[in-house]
Amino acid sequence: MKAILTLCLIFLASLLHAEALPDPQGDVILSVSGDIAVTNGEGVARFDRAMLEALAQRTTTTMTPWYETSRAFSGPLGQALLEAVGAQGQTVRIFALNDYSADVPVEDFQSHPVILATHADGQPLSIRDKGPLFLIYPFDEAPELFNEVYFGRSVWQIARIEVLD
Known part of the structure; x- marks a missing residue:
């Protein structure tokens, strides 16, 4: 019995780790x-x-309102980040370095391959060029996203994210 309890505790500890x-x-x-x-x-x-x-x-090549030409943005999928932290909420509030924020439904990350771009055209995004992280929607793949609602959710210079209920 003691051996079974010990094995259970080891198994539980490994899951937590x-x-x-x-x-x-x-x-x-x-x-x-x-x-x-x-x-x-x-x-x-x-x-x-x-x-x-x-x-x-993921790499998303798309036009945006912020650049004159199409650019190839790459970085982690937003959904992968939410899974990595065990996000439980329905909305994320994304904050920029200057404290600008936008609320983004978690559904956006589930319905579209939204990325936290770290690079554009193979070059790291600097703070001067909307980095270090820039929320990018696949505007060319889903033209219905190319509107003010999603532009407002496309926060650049991302510093922190808060997962809300």
């Missing part, structure tokens, strides 16, 4: 808080560039 995020080794460029189940700090999931690059990636 599997869900933990590693500590960032580089500069933190994104913090996620709110209604999340997986953290690497007190109530927060902190990500450096390498951690974001370890998530499922």
Whole structure:
């Protein structure tokens, strides 16, 4: 009986450990808080560039209102980020470095391959060029998204995300 209890405790501990995020080794460029189940700090999931690059990636080539030509944006899928932190809410509030924020329904990440672009045309996005993270919708693939509603959700210079109920 004692051996079975010990095995159960080891199994439970391994499950809890599997869900933990590693500590960032580089500069933190994104913090996620709110209604999340997986953290690497007190109530927060902190990500450096390498951690974001370890998530499922996508390249979206699209026109946007902010550039004169189509650009190839690449970065982690928003859905992969939400899964990595165990997001439980229905909405995320995305904050830029200047504290601009927009509320984005979680459904957007489930219905479309929305990315947190870290690169444009193969070059890292600098703060001057809307980085380090820029929420990009697949406007060319889903032309119905090319409107003011989704432009307002396309936050650039993303610094943090709060998952809301």
